[in-house]
Structure formats: structure tokens, C-alpha cells
Amino acid sequence: MTHTEPATQATCPVTGATAAATDTDPLVVDFPLRAPGIPFPPPEYADYRDRKGLVLSHLPDGKRVWLVTRHEDVRAVLTNPGISSNPEHAGFPNVGETIGVPKQSQVPGWFVGMDSPEHDRFRKALIPEFTVRRVRAMKPAIERTVDAQLDAMLAAGNTADLVADFTLPIPSLVISALLGVPPADREFFESRTRVLVSFRAFSDEERSAAAKDLLRYINRLIDIKQKWGGDDIVTRLLATGAIGAHEMSGVLMLLLIAGHETTANNIALGIVTLLKNPQWIGDERAVEETLRFHSVADLVSLRVAVEDVEIAGQRIKAGEGIVPLVAAANYDENLFACPHAFDPSRSARGHVAFGYGVHQCLGQNLVRVEMEVAYRKLFERIPNLRLDLPDDGLNIKYDGVLYGLHELPVRW
Amino acid sequence: MRITVDSDRCVGAGQCVLNAPAIFDQDEDGIVTLLAEPGADQEAAARLAGGLCPSRAITVHEG
Structure with a gap:
């Protein structure tokens, strides 16, 4: 399927079609907000931001939800104690089921859904496990992982699919090392995680089976670590006693799911953007701007009001769903001038690509290191890298929740 | 300028350490600690860290 590539340049200043600021009734829009083939982020986001108050939408299941688009309002939602992350509440937005991602009630330890x-x-x-210091200490191991992927690619010829050969394996291998998966099992772990997230190449049944394989493997790993221990997160978590044995597999699956595809998507989209803006290759600031610019997890930070609250002057009643649109916030002109321009020299630090509030991405500093190492090594070792796209362009991957690439054909 | 940190609120995102490493550190539990009050050349970094903290564990007292 052909999709428009993310714009890397735009005439600036960009002005949305400003709606009348005197509107009293909220705008009501259809869901889903993004269809295949439209530019990202959807141009409507600028219009939503320019309107007073919030925008109302109805999910496919009929529930009404409030869309939040301005940066300050997204941060207000994600820090409001009257607003919950728990999907067990009636009214919690269900934007679509993702294969392999367990339901809250099935998995003890799935703490992104707790308050x-x-x-x-x-x-x-x-x-x-994820402090800035700890993550920096992982850097040499991450560099070895990235180099090994590049060694294999270079040995195989002068073309590659960077999604299959580079961007998906790197975070999977990093997470498996973090969990203490023995090196002999990492290929198995990587193959299963790849099936789990490749919804076009594999059927729902195959992906469900991969999720079960991974859960079974993780349970076995926990047993092994209980008996033998090791220098890994599982052993240390078991030693603290803070997380029960019955909760451990949920926690570990969550680390895997939160850290795998999101990171792969950021690396892949960032490579495309750097190839189109080669003056920024080798500049570490490209990492932060890539996170903002692509905002791959636009629809991840879903919430529900558990008491009556007010956001942007709009009263939200207890039980109503809230959809903070992270990509809309990351293109808010009040904070990011010329948001459609890829400009690593801006201060992109305030972006909410990792969310905000107590659930802000735990692994964010690990992601930053993985992205920095991946870009640096790739362009150092293959300086003549170029896109080798089919006539219909990039294959944008969008499952209704995460935004990435199905494949990224390159040659050198 | 004076900085106070609330270790109970801290969620260990590490944004302060990343953006103002002369002022903030994480202890062995990953929780924010104050290394030093910001000097004049550190005030902008301190404000940035305060603004980025996702759990509002950092308060910047101006003046």
C-alpha cells in the first residue's frame, strides 16, 4: 500500500485553518483519525489545536472520547490525579486490539494500566535498571550488538532490508541481554519478537502463537533465574522481593512489548529522515528531534476520567474516555516553531513522545542510546548507504496504535 | 535561584540528569538527588530540568 512519506520540509510558518475561537459546542470528528495514505501527522491536528476547548470523537464501539491536542493540555491530562490509566474502568478508550498485547485483567504486573x-x-x-548511569554502561554492549548486525549485512552483499536486518533485531537483542536470555537463545527470542510485531507478513494466529512462545520462554527464564541467578534484571528483581513471582512474567513481557517495536520504528524512520536530510548525519541532536518528529506512539497514552475534571476549559465527566494525541502535542507551534521542519538544532527536549506523568517511558534513556549508536554505526560503516525503494515508496506500517515501516530496502 | 526535589514524587525518568548533570544525579535506587545548587551558568539547565520532570518532583524557586 502506498503512503505519503512524512514531510521533512514545509513552508514555514505553517498556519492551520483557524476555527472560530468563539465556538461553544465542541467539534465532533470521526475515529480513526488516521487513514492509510494521509500525511503524518494528520493535517486536522493543527485545526483541533487551534480550536477552543477539546474535540469530541466516537470510537468504533460507540464510546465518546475527548481528543487532547495542545502540548500543555496533554501534559495536564497525563498528570491529573482524577484521570486514570486503568483500562478496567468502563469508558476507557479501546482504539483497537493489538495481537499479542495481553489484556490488563489477564496479566498481573501489567503496571502501565495501574494508577x-x-x-x-x-x-x-x-x-x-534504567538510570542514566546504568544505561550508559550498556553502551559498549549495544555497540557490539549493532556492529554484529552490520557485519552480517555487509557480508551478505550490497542490499538489505533494514527493518528485518537492523532495526527490529537491535532492540530485541538489547532487551534479551537485559533480561539475561542466554546468547544461545537470543536468535529464538529475536525470531519470536519479529513475528509478534510483523502484522503484514504473519497471520494473527502466527502472531498469537509467537506471543505464547515468548510468554512460555519468559516463564522458563524466571524459573532458571530463581534457581541459578545471573547478572540481569530478572535476578535482581527477584532479589528485591518487591514484585511477586506471579507478576514477574507480566512485567517482563511489558518491558519487551514497550521497548521493542517502538524503538525499531524510531530507528527506521530516523534513518529515512537522515538520508533525506544528510546534513544532520553524525549530529547527536538528531535523536531527540527524531523522537518528536515521528511521534511513533501517537495513540498509546489512553486515559479515562474517574472524577469530573476540567481540561482546557472543557468539563470531562467521570467515566468519559480521553485520548491525548502525542503527535499533535509534539507539533504544537507554541512550543516547536515550524514543527513540520526536521530541525535537530531546535530544542526538542520538551516533546511528549515518551508520554508524561508517572507513566513516562521507563526505558527512554535506553532508547536514546540505541538510536544514537544505530545511526552513528550505520552511517560510519556504510557511508554510501541509500534508499532502494520500490516505485510506490515507503511502506508505512500503522496498526492503529504505532507508526513505523514494514520494510526499509537500502543498497550501498 | 534555589532548587528543591521531592524524592517521593520522583519516577526516575532521568530527564534532570540528562539535561542538568551538574545539578542532579540519581541515587542507587534511581531516585533524584541534588548535587549542588545551580551557579549562574546553570540556571537555564535547572529551569529546563524542572520543566521536563514528568512527575513534577523538581521545584525551581526563582530569586
């Missing part, structure tokens, strides 16, 4: 204080026990147990 404080229940959530905090899990987060606090995991924080020491």
Missing part, C-alpha cells in the same frame, strides 16, 4: 499508588511499587523496583 498510583498501586503502580508505584513496580515502577520503583524497575527504576534502578
